[in-house]
Amino acid sequence: MKPIIAVVGPTASGKTALAVALAERLKTEIISADSMQVYRGMAIGTGAPTPEEQARARHHFVGMLDPFEQFTAGTFGRQARVAAAMLNASGKPAIVAGGSGLYVRAFIDGLFPGPGKDESIRARLHAEAEFAGAAALYERLQAVDPAYAEIILPGDLRRIVRALEVFEITGQPFSKLHQEHREAEPPLDALLVGLDWPRDKLYARIDARVDAMLEAGFIDEVRLLMEQGYTERLMQLRTLGYREFAAHLLGRQTYEEARAAMQQNTRRYAKRQLTWWRGDSRIHWLPQSADTTPEQRADSIVALAGM
């Protein structure tokens, strides 16, 4: 029996409903690996588990932070491992469900024990990039960590800054720390299950889910966040849906434009999620269709896990 069952898949693939059904069967709790559902006041637009779903199974890492607070994959990975260990200690498996690939990886594989982010270093490096161009920073990365420079692309400023930040703090190349961690620390023992929909069915589910969010009062949710002063935060996060409807509420686009953009950007996000997981050979992909229920899916996974 596996101590961890991780349910992954693109947005709108039914991870939450499946996780709840699984948790009920196994009498355990759910660890949400979702970088946006951790925030309060964003339940509708992030498709967070409903109060009813949370009553059926306890969810960790949902609605626990103010949108102004910073959260990172590293923090999540550490805290989630603690939560899973506590469940395992009382004889329960941990159900992990989430769409944030990096969060799932931080949990299962762990991140190297290097430094977290340093806002002042990042601000300085971004200012440098503004002044001298991203290419100048990329050249510096080539000098201090040629192996990593080879992996990322010269235009990927975010990763260039991160790697230089790690080098400044530790004096070690990013790729070396990464490599050492992989060799030193094995991944957690987990059953990885992927929800696999035909592309057209998945896109139809995404479009329908956006409309369901709008009917559930998504615009009011965005308006309330803006009234509370989170406008820039929402725009800075560029969070799916919130960005589009914040722009709508600011008069920059019509309702229909915002709705269409939210659906399109969500479809693109789903595509990126699929790319992330397609390369992971540990995942058992379960073909999905509309005529199976979350309960039936949960039963087949319980069987797969040998529990």
Place this chain on the structure above:
RNA sequence: GCCGAGGUAGCUCAGUUGGUAGAGCACUGGACUGAAAAUCCGGGUGUCGGCAGUUCGAGUCUGCCCCUUGGCA
């Protein structure tokens, strides 16, 4: 009905003096270890409305037809 404008990629359009077509968006493939619903990179997918004519060669010139659209009736 008459006059004008236009039919080229899924959409909006570009296309010199005739040399079998290309931009943006859409779509799609990929990368990715502390901002990750973020960030970055690659890929042109086509009866050029139809049929004939001129020509070595037609998206391009000519004729007829079909369709869309604006104006006048």
